[in-house]
Amino acid sequence: MVTINENYGKLRGNYLFSEIARRVAAYGQAHPEQRIIRLGIGDVTQPLAPAVIDALNRAVAEMGTAEGFRGYGPEQGYEFLREAIVKEDYGKRGCDVSADEIFISDGAKCDVGNIQEIFGQDNLVAVCDPVYPVYVDTSVMAGRTGDFNLRTGSYDKLVYMPCTEENGFVPALPDRTPDLIYLCFPNNPTGAAITKDALQEWVDYANRNGSVILYDAAYEAYIAREEIPHSIYECSGARTCAIEMRSFSKNAGFTGLRLGFTVVPKELVRGGVSLRDLWARRHGTKYNGAPYIVQRAGEAVYSKEGKAQLKEQISVYQENARVIREGLLDAGYTVYGGIDAPYIWLKTPAGTTSWQFFDQLLERVQVVGTPGEGFGAHGEGYFRLTAFGTPENTKEALERIRKL
Amino acid sequence: MVTINENYGKLRGNYLFSEIARRVAAYGQAHPEQRIIRLGIGDVTQPLAPAVIDALNRAVAEMGTAEGFRGYGPEQGYEFLREAIVKEDYGKRGCDVSADEIFISDGAKCDVGNIQEIFGQDNLVAVCDPVYPVYVDTSVMAGRTGDFNLRTGSYDKLVYMPCTEENGFVPALPDRTPDLIYLCFPNNPTGAAITKDALQEWVDYANRNGSVILYDAAYEAYIAREEIPHSIYECSGARTCAIEMRSFSKNAGFTGLRLGFTVVPKELVRGGVSLRDLWARRHGTKYNGAPYIVQRAGEAVYSKEGKAQLKEQISVYQENARVIREGLLDAGYTVYGGIDAPYIWLKTPAGTTSWQFFDQLLERVQVVGTPGEGFGAHGEGYFRLTAFGTPENTKEALERIRKL
Numbered sequence: 001m002v003t004i005n006e007n008y009g010k011l012r013g014n015y016l017f018s019e020i021a022r023r024v025a026a027y028g029q030a031h032p033e034q035r036i037i038r039l040g041i042g043d044v045t046q047p048l049a050p051a052v053i054d055a056l057n058r059a060v061a062e063m064g065t066a067e068g069f070r071g072y073g074p075e076q077g078y079e080f081l082r083e084a085i086v087k088e089d090y091g092k093r094g095c096d097v098s099a100d101e102i103f104i105s106d107g108a109k110c111d112v113g114n115i116q117e118i119f120g121q122d123n124l125v126a127v128c129d130p131v132y133p134v135y136v137d138t139s140v141m142a143g144r145t146g147d148f149n150l151r152t153g154s155y156d157k158l159v160y161m162p163c164t165e166e167n168g169f170v171p172a173l174p175d176r177t178p179d180l181i182y183l184c185f186p187n188n189p190t191g192a193a194i195t196k197d198a199l200q201e202w203v204d205y206a207n208r209n210g211s212v213i214l215y216d217a218a219y220e221a222y223i224a225r226e227e228i229p230h231s232i233y234e235c236s237g238a239r240t241c242a243i244e245m246r247s248f249s250k251n252a253g254f255t256g257l258r259l260g261f262t263v264v265p266k267e268l269v270r271g272g273v274s275l276r277d278l279w280a281r282r283h284g285t286k287y288n289g290a291p292y293i294v295q296r297a298g299e300a301v302y303s304k305e306g307k308a309q310l311k312e313q314i315s316v317y318q319e320n321a322r323v324i325r326e327g328l329l330d331a332g333y334t335v336y337g338g339i340d341a342p343y344i345w346l347k348t349p350a351g352t353t354s355w356q357f358f359d360q361l362l363e364r365v366q367v368v369g370t371p372g373e374g375f376g377a378h379g380e381g382y383f384r385l386t387a388f389g390t391p392e393n394t395k396e397a398l399e400r401i402r403k404l
Numbered sequence: 405m406v407t408i409n410e411n412y413g414k415l416r417g418n419y420l421f422s423e424i425a426r427r428v429a430a431y432g433q434a435h436p437e438q439r440i441i442r443l444g445i446g447d448v449t450q451p452l453a454p455a456v457i458d459a460l461n462r463a464v465a466e467m468g469t470a471e472g473f474r475g476y477g478p479e480q481g482y483e484f485l486r487e488a489i490v491k492e493d494y495g496k497r498g499c500d501v502s503a504d505e506i507f508i509s510d511g512a513k514c515d516v517g518n519i520q521e522i523f524g525q526d527n528l529v530a531v532c533d534p535v536y537p538v539y540v541d542t543s544v545m546a547g548r549t550g551d552f553n554l555r556t557g558s559y560d561k562l563v564y565m566p567c568t569e570e571n572g573f574v575p576a577l578p579d580r581t582p583d584l585i586y587l588c589f590p591n592n593p594t595g596a597a598i599t600k601d602a603l604q605e606w607v608d609y610a611n612r613n614g615s616v617i618l619y620d621a622a623y624e625a626y627i628a629r630e631e632i633p634h635s636i637y638e639c640s641g642a643r644t645c646a647i648e649m650r651s652f653s654k655n656a657g658f659t660g661l662r663l664g665f666t667v668v669p670k671e672l673v674r675g676g677v678s679l680r681d682l683w684a685r686r687h688g689t690k691y692n693g694a695p696y697i698v699q700r701a702g703e704a705v706y707s708k709e710g711k712a713q714l715k716e717q718i719s720v721y722q723e724n725a726r727v728i729r730e731g732l733l734d735a736g737y738t739v740y741g742g743i744d745a746p747y748i749w750l751k752t753p754a755g756t757t758s759w760q761f762f763d764q765l766l767e768r769v770q771v772v773g774t775p776g777e778g779f780g781a782h783g784e785g786y787f788r789l790t791a792f793g794t795p796e797n798t799k800e801a802l803e804r805i806r807k808l
Contacts, residue, residue, distance in 0.1 A: 001614035002583040002674045003524030008682050018479070018688060043475035053468040056697070060464060063660065064457040066794075071447035071659035075422070106510055106662075106692070113690040117545065120407030137689045141521065179406040210405035255475035256467065256696045258510075270406045278412050284422060285541045286517040288510070292660045293460070294695055390470075 007143040010155075016133050016374035017041050020358075027362055037397045039324075039385045040368040042188065042342070044253045046316060046390075048297075049309035052252065055300035059293035070292040075284040077104025077261070081295045084302040085261060089246070095233035097263055101276060103283050104298075106290050107260040108218045108247035112182070113138030114286075115214060115243060115262065118278040119180060126159035126178030128171050130189055130372055130379030132216070135182040153377045162378045163190055169336060169345070170194050173201070177209045183232075184216035186223060189375045189384040190345040191337015196229045203232065206241035210270070213242040218260075221251030221314055222321075223340045239265040243275070250342065250388075252301045252310050259290055259298045317342050320394040321387035327398035328385075342387040345372070357383050365400035411547040414559075420537050420778040421445050424762075431766050441801045443728075443789045444772040446592065446746070448657045449797075450720060452701075453713035456656065459704035463697035477693040480684065481508025481665070485699045488706040489665060493650070499637035501667055505680060507687050508702075510694050511664040512622045512651035516586070517542030518690075519618060519647060519666065522682040523584060530563035530582030532575050534593055534776055534783030536620070539586040557781045566782045567594055573740060573749070574598050577605070581613045587636075588620035590627060593779045593788040594749040595741015600633045607636065610645035614674070617646040622664075625655030625718055626725075627744045643669040647679070654746065654792075656705045656714055663694055663702045721746050724798040725791035731802035732789075746791040749776070761787050769804035 013019060020040055028036060048056075062068030076082065082099040090097040105111050112134055116125075125139045139145050139158060146156035154160055159178045161171035169192035170185075183202065185194040206213050215232040223230055232242045244263045248254035264276040290298075300306045325338040334347040348357040354371035361367045361383075370386075372379030389397065417423060424444055432440060452460075466472030480486065486503040494501040509515050516538055520529075529543045543549050543562060550560035558564055563582045565575035573596035574589075587606060589598040610617050619636040627634055636646045648667045652658035668680040694702075704710045729742040738751040752761040758775035765771045765787075776786030793801065 002527055002616045004675050004677050004679070004682060005522050005524055008522065008685060009677075011685065041476065045470075045473070045475070047469050047473040048467045050468070053464060056464045056467075057461070060457060060460045063452045063460075064454065065451050066449075069449070069451040069657075069660070071449070071657075072445070073660060109692045110690060118409050118412065120409055121547075123406055134689060141686065141689065143525075212406045253473075253475075255692075256473070256477060258692060258695045271408050273408050273413075275408070278408060281412060281415065282545065285538060285545065286514060288513045288659075288662060291662045291695060291698060293697075 005141065007141050010140050010145065010148055011137060012148055016370070019374070020368065020370065023358075024362065024368055034366045036362070036366045036368060037389065037393045037400070038368045039389050039394070039397055040370045042250070042386050042388055043255050044250065044388045046253055046313050048253055048257070049306060049313060051300045051303055051306035051309055052297045055296045056293055059296035063293065073289040073292055073295070075289065076100070076102065076280065077289060078292070078295045081299050084299050088302045090231065090233065093230055093234060095231050096239065097233055097265070101263055101265050103262045103264065103279060104290050104295060105260050105262060105287065106258040107249065108216060108245040109134055111245045111260060111262045112214065112216055114282070115279070116142050116144070116180070117282055118275060123179035124157065124159060124176065126161055126174055126181045128163050128182070128184070128187070129160040129377060130163060130375030130382070131182070132184060132188045133375065160376070163187070163192065164378060165336075168192060170198055173205050177211065179211055181206060181211055181213045182216065183213055184218070186219040186228075186341035187343070188219065189343055189370065189372065189379065191339070191341035191343035193223065193225065193228045193340035195227050196234060199229055199232060200235045203235040203238050203241060207237050211241065212268070212270070212275070215242050215244045217244055218247040219250055219341050220246070222318065222342050224318070225340055228340050233263070239267040241268070243268065248298055248301060251314065253313065254297070257294055257297060259294050316391060317387045320389060320391060323394055323398060324385050324387060327402065331402045338387065344385045344387070346383050346385065348372075348381055348383050354380055354383050360404070361401070365404055367397045367400055409545065411545050414544050414549065414552055415541060416552055420774070423778070424772065424774065427762070428766065428772055438770045440766070440770045440772060441793065441797045441804070442772045443793050443798070443801055444774045446654070446790050446792060447659050448654065448792045449794050450657055450717050452657055452661070453710060453717060455704045455707055455710035455713055456701045459700045460697055463700035467697065474696040477696055477699070479688040479693065480504070480506065481693060482696070482699045485703050488703050492706045494635065494637065497634055497638060499635050500643065501637055501669070505667055505669050507666045507668065507683060508694050508699060509664050509666060509691065510662040511653065512620060512649040513538055515649045515664060515666045516618060516620055518686070519683070520546050520548070520584070522679060522686055527583035528561065528563060528580065530565055530578055530585045532567050532586070532588070532591070533564040533781060534567060534779030534786070535586070536588060536592045537779065564780070567591070567596065568782060569740075572596060574602055577609050581615065583615055585610060585615055585617045586620065587617055588622070590623040590632075590745035591741075591747070592623065593747055593774065593776065593783065595743070595745035595747035597627065597629070597632045597744035599631050600638060603633055603636060604639045607639040607642050607645060611641050615645065616672070616674070616679070619646050619648045621648055622651040623654055623745050624650070626722065626746050628722070629744055632744050637667070643671040645672070647672065652702055652705060655718065657717065658701070661698055661701060663698050720795060721791045724793060724795060727798055727802060728789050728791060731806060735806045742791065748789045748791070750787050750789065752776070752785055752787050758784055758787050764808070765805070769808055771801045771804055
């Protein structure tokens with residue numbers, strides 16, 4: 001008799017964004033006359049850039065000819081894309097990363113969960129609190145967290161690293177030493193950035209303890225300040241302790257096109273085994289590559305035209321972030337994030353929980369955000385708005401919120 | 405200190421096709437003057453059909469406009485595609501499958517491995533021998549097989565179901581009752597098909613024992629005979645014991661475009677838990693959907709033009725299969741498969757192992773096939789050729805082999 005993976009039973013409620021979608025759909029059905037503005041989920045709104053569209057068109061045309069057709073691609077991804085990444089994302093920032101350390105995938109979300117498979121079952125996992133739920137949920141599903149403790153509101157075996165106003169939403173080194181450390185900077189959901197010095201402390205800590213940092217750099221394109229590192233490999237010693245995940249979703253609007261990558265340096269060895277080789281084996285056995293046409297689209301992101309167009313695209317979202325941030329400040333809210341990140345993290349009014357604030361915004365002014373509690377216990381009392389809406393909707397949402 | 409997943413150390417050698425690629429590359433470098441014909445890996449050679457290209461072009465154009473742009477898609481896949489699948493793949497064959505039981509993915513290879521995650525660690529896995537290596541390797545990586553036993557040439561805890569000339573390459577019900585049973589028909593690598601009556605026996609067996617059949621139907625488009633079922637859901641009772649995986653790779657040439665799906669019926673419940681709901685949770689948490697443009701391409705596969713064009717495309721590969729099959733028979737080989745499947749399974753000459761035959765074909769006539777031993781112990785003495793080459797290459801390969 002088949003048994004099921006009992007760890008799924010330890011998951012808390014639905015995946016956050018499914019729950020939000022459910023509440024919004026229910027409200028929309030009850031009030032079809034209301035125009036809802038969505039600043040909740042981190043989905044982009046601007047169309048793909050012309051350079052990306054051109055690359056897709058060329059690649060689609062190739063696929064329709066006997067000479068140009070491409071079937072299964074190279075297991076790690078096409079070299080043209082990996083080489084562009086090495087040069088543009090790493091070489092230009094002085095990071096030592098080579099093409100055979102890059103694994104093209106269909107997105108960072110898949111990679112941040114799947115990467116756990118190459119590690120032993122008993123590794124202790126650390127996450128920020130609040131945190132992108134996927135790190136926690138995939139750890140639960142893999143049986144690495146133990147049970148959810150209703151009294152403490154946390155998983156018994158998970159190390160939570162509080163991100164608070166006091167520490168500027170950059171966690172302190174944890175008391176219990178974790179084996180796997182999820183870090184995401186610029187941060188989702190708080191919008192906080194980490195300085196190079198602070199990140200260097202984490203790298204040194206991981207190297208001292210033999211831990212591995214799983215560094216989610218999906219929002220690096222939004223970094224505005226000079227002193228903020230775009231990659232963990234800007235820190236010295238990161239090649240012996242860090243795996244970095246990147247996405248094309250937020251820098252190039254690929255949320256519906258699906259492309260990302262993971263970097264596993266060759267120096268990353270544990271128990272005498274190369275983690276790069278383990279991931280190569282996992283990637284080659286359980287995955288079959290991103291579509292050729294999408295990899296060509298990814299290549300276009302690094303072209304001269306692509307870079308210029310996407311700079312423009314990101315500046316629209318950065319301006320949204322400014323509008324949200326300053327609008328909220330004007331309206332008397334306490335606000336974080338939104339400078340080096342597309343997320344604004346606001347404090348809910350005193351006495352209002354984050355889900356209450358969610359319902360208020362939805363029901364009174366028809367604006368959808370994300371309740372901080374959905375990101376963890378330390379997210380309670382906060383609320384996330386994203387800068388990925390259209391400029392018109394973003395401005396209108398802020399006007400509505402100011403009337404609240 | 406991080407520990408690694410020790411199960412990876414139990415994997416045997418490289419993934420089969422990586423090893424083949426290595427040998428072919430080495431030969432090619434040493435003999436650059438030779439033209440190598442590849443009938444090894446199951447990759448298609450015909451370009452995407454015009455209806456598919458049109459759909460891609462339309463979808464790419466949409467993605468370049470503010471109105472047509474699509475970001476994150478629905479978690480299970482777009483309804484337009486799931487509804488087309490329900491109607492064309494299942495409804496027309498009298499199979500009761502609904503759109504909310506279909507999960508669109510980036511290919512069957514990913515799904516056949518990932519599906520294991522929703523099951524308990526201790527489930528006993530059964531595979532055919534010979535077998536598509538991914539079922540075995542993903543079971544090893546998940547720690548479900550125990551160690552590889554050099555004396556027996558098999559994994560201690562894996563149930564092997566021999567597929568031999570004697571049983572027509574359709575396995576007998578196993579002695580030890582497995583929990584998870586991988587079946588693939590039409591079969592890779594043997595090219596064998598299963599009759600509806602024989603498949604019904606498996607369904608009844610699984611229902612009697614509470615086992616779950618993981619049915620890989622990636623090659624159903626090649627079925628030529630009336631009595632061969634295209635889906636396991638043609639058997640009565642399959643909805644309480646079977647998960648079916650399908651691919652667009654072989655019926656529509658999507659090997660480089662990446663699209664597939666998995667069906668998990670709502671009646672599939674174990675330990676009081678719906679497997680459909682578990683898979684929905686896994687899919688929503690660890691995956692972010694196939695690209696919108698690729699899902700539109702998939703929809704076009706079911707259009708009137710698409711169906712006509714793809715019937716033509718498949719008939720080219722079917723004709724290749726006939727050429728290989730009859731050519732080999734003429735040359736005195738014993739040959740199986742190639743009637744309801746794109747794979748031909750030939751017996752290697754007496755006294756020649758399958759890797760020896762691989763090297764002979766490569767070195768003497770520059771034809772690449774796949775050694776049966778790479779698919780399992782019972783694959784020794786056999787060799788797989790695929791019908792996915794171009795007609796010209798296929799004919800020339802057979803002329804060369806006849807001169808061997």
